[in-house]
Amino acid sequence: MGVKIFEWLDERLGLKEIYNTVLDRRVPKVNWWFTLGSASLFLCLMQGLTGIFLTMYYVPDPTKAYDSIEYIMNGVTFGWLIRGIHHWGASLLVILVFIHMLRTFFYGAYKYPREITWLTGVGLLLFTLGMGFTGYLLPWNQRAFWATTVGTEIAGAVPPRALGEFILKVLRGGVDLSAVTLARFFSAHIWILPAVFLALLGIHMYLIVKLGISSVPLDDE
Amino acid sequence: MAKTSSRLSRREFTAIVMGFLGSIMGAVIGLPLIGYIISPVIKAKKIDDWVSLGALENYPIGIPTLFSFTRTKVNGWEQTTNSYGVYILRESESSVKVFSNVCTHLSCRVNWVPETQTFNCPCHDAKFDINGNVVYGPPPRPMDRWGDEEINIDADGNLLIHFTEG
Numbered sequence: 001m002g003v004k005i006f007e008w009l010d011e012r013l014g015l016k017e018i019y020n021t022v023l024d025r026r027v028p029k030v031n032w033w034f035t036l037g038s039a040s041l042f043l044c045l046m047q048g049l050t051g052i053f054l055t056m057y058y059v060p061d062p063t064k065a066y067d068s069i070e071y072i073m074n075g076v077t078f079g080w081l082i083r084g085i086h087h088w089g090a091s092l093l094v095i096l097v098f099i100h101m102l103r104t105f106f107y108g109a110y111k112y113p114r115e116i117t118w119l120t121g122v123g124l125l126l127f128t129l130g131m132g133f134t135g136y137l138l139p140w141n142q143r144a145f146w147a148t149t150v151g152t153e154i155a156g157a158v159p160p161r162a163l164g165e166f167i168l169k170v171l172r173g174g175v176d177l178s179a180v181t182l183a184r185f186f187s188a189h190i191w192i193l194p195a196v197f198l199a200l201l202g203i204h205m206y207l208i209v210k211l212g213i214s215s216v217p218l219d220d221e
Numbered sequence: 222m223a224k225t226s227s228r229l230s231r232r233e234f235t236a237i238v239m240g241f242l243g244s245i246m247g248a249v250i251g252l253p254l255i256g257y258i259i260s261p262v263i264k265a266k267k268i269d270d271w272v273s274l275g276a277l278e279n280y281p282i283g284i285p286t287l288f289s290f291t292r293t294k295v296n297g298w299e300q301t302t303n304s305y306g307v308y309i310l311r312e313s314e315s316s317v318k319v320f321s322n323v324c325t326h327l328s329c330r331v332n333w334v335p336e337t338q339t340f341n342c343p344c345h346d347a348k349f350d351i352n353g354n355v356v357y358g359p360p361p362r363p364m365d366r367w368g369d370e371e372i373n374i375d376a377d378g379n380l381l382i383h384f385t386e387g
Contacts, residue, residue: 049250053257057297067298075297077260078253085250 021209028215033107036100037208043093044201047131050086051190058138060186062179065140090132097125109214117207120200127197134189140182148185149177266294267387271373274309274380277317285310285333285340285351287322292384307367307382308333308340310351319367319382320353326360340364 010016057076059068072079101121104110110118137148156168173180229237256263274288285308293302306322320340322330329344339356340349347358354363371383 046250053254056258059298064298071298075260075264077256077263079257079260081253082257 033103120204134185277380321365
């Protein structure tokens with residue numbers, strides 16, 4: 001029965017072909033450093049999943065943000081686990097993608113024909129940091145508030161002065177760090193940055209499947 | 222290794238281990254998520270209170286009279302204050318009926334209309350008579366009424382009802 005259903009679906013969707021192309025690719029003999037991309041992907045999925053569920057209780061408003069997280073941590077069943085994975089996963093993801101980048105760099109895996117994989121990877125790294133930065137404000141505690149004060153001031157230091165101040169105001173949604181800042185950081189954190197991130201990730205993954213992965217360089221290479 | 226071997230191939234072994242580990246990881250995330258989603262239902266606060274409706278003698282005989290009260294509870298990160306209404310019908314000096322003003326159809330609030338001597342619901346045009354029986358419209362049952370054991374009159378002549386929710 002199960003086999004018949006699968007074959008019916010496979011004939012129409014090409015499931016085996018997808019499996020063979022995506023997962024049964026031929027890969028060179030590589031080492032453990034080559035697992036960091038998959039690890040990053042897995043953590044991305046976890047961040048997406050736990051993040052989606054955190055929005056079920058989180059409220060991006062200065063009077064309620066902290067209370068809603070307090071409720072997630074102390075009131076909601078396994079809320080501490082879902083937020084804990086999201087919190088620690090964020091830091092771990094930054095570390096992983098960084099080492100992933102270093103491996104690609106030192107093995108020269110960014111070279112022809114994989115330049116675009118590298119470039120989209122750079123974008124993915126920056127967007128990961130962007131999501132880390134915007135997510136940091138959301139608990140709306142002292143650390144979040146002052147980290148964002150400092151972070152937006154750094155962005156505001158862009159010369160010339162008028163441009164820097166304009167960037168600062170755009171990031172904060174005004175001169176002050178306010179409810180408007182929290183709302184736009186939340187929006188950027190869950191909609192804008194992830195949307196662009198997913199587009200880049202799609203290209204990145206497509207290229208990995210299309211081009212295959214590079215092998216470990218030889219000693220004299 | 223020959224294909225005819227009954228021993229597990231490296232490929233099969235890997236597939237089984239991956240499936241096993243994947244299932245564990247899925248369960249570690251998936252099962253807590255169920256609790257996470259239904260948590261507000263499990264931890265909902267209950268209300269179990271005797272509510273004073275004031276002196277019984279203040280209620281007119283033969284005319285359903287509305288009494289409103291509020292109760293506050295904590296839902297997640299906010300205090301939720303709900304308003305509740307009951308219709309008190311004093312049939313004689315000593316006998317009293319207390320109705321909930323919640324329509325038994327879909328929980329809109331009914332109003333007593335003296336002209337027609339009915340409780341009318343604004344949502345789907347339901348009508349109940351003075352004793353709470355359905356005279357028109359979609360409600361599946363008469364208006365909810367406090368039973369005798371849920372009504373009390375204290376030493377000072379105050380009318381109390383046993384109010385529960387959740």
